[in-house]
């Protein structure tokens with residue numbers, strides 16, 4: 001059972017085996033956290049992404065992290081575009097966390113950092129996304145050190161709150 005930490009900051013400064021990016025299906029980069037990660041990793045990240053694209057929402061793929069070394073991998077996952085919450089958004093977001101963790105396990109990684117997937121440009125409400133992230137990661141803590149990197153206070157508070165909730169068995 002690993003540790004799960006919530007931190008406030010820029011994910012490109014994380015010293016972990018893998019950084020997860022909130023990508024789009026093209027895996028070519030974009031705005032938000034994906035833009036920051038592609039800028040820090042350099043143009044080879046988009047070239048490596050292009051070879052694996054398209055990536056469907058809820059799926060995850062890994063590439064080298066290039067200029068982000070000593071980070072080894074960037075795990076690209078595509079979140080759901082928020083359409084009101086009745087279009088399978090929760091399931092797709094859950095799948096982003098599950099697939100990323102399983103991929104990290106397959107790569108025998110010891111540490112991974114996640115951004116708050118889908119809560120920026122894709123419009124997923126912060127608190128609902130934080131609850132999904134916290135519940136999913138708590139029930140699948142298969143990587144030794146899992147870091148949830150919030151970029152703003154509201155996200156940090158929401159993640160901390162949901163992680164601290166007692167586990168409901170029934």
Ligand code: AR6
Nearest residue numbers: 010011022024030031032033034036118119120121122151
């Ligand atoms: N470090 C950590 N978190 C960050 C950083 C950073 N440097 N920058 C932003 N965030 P978003 P999405 C937070 O929009 O909603 C891109 O164009 C941000 O505050 O990056 O999944 C992709 O290519 C928010 O809490 O991702 C896709 O087209 C969270 O990261 C699309 O955006 C996610 O916001 C994906 O949209």
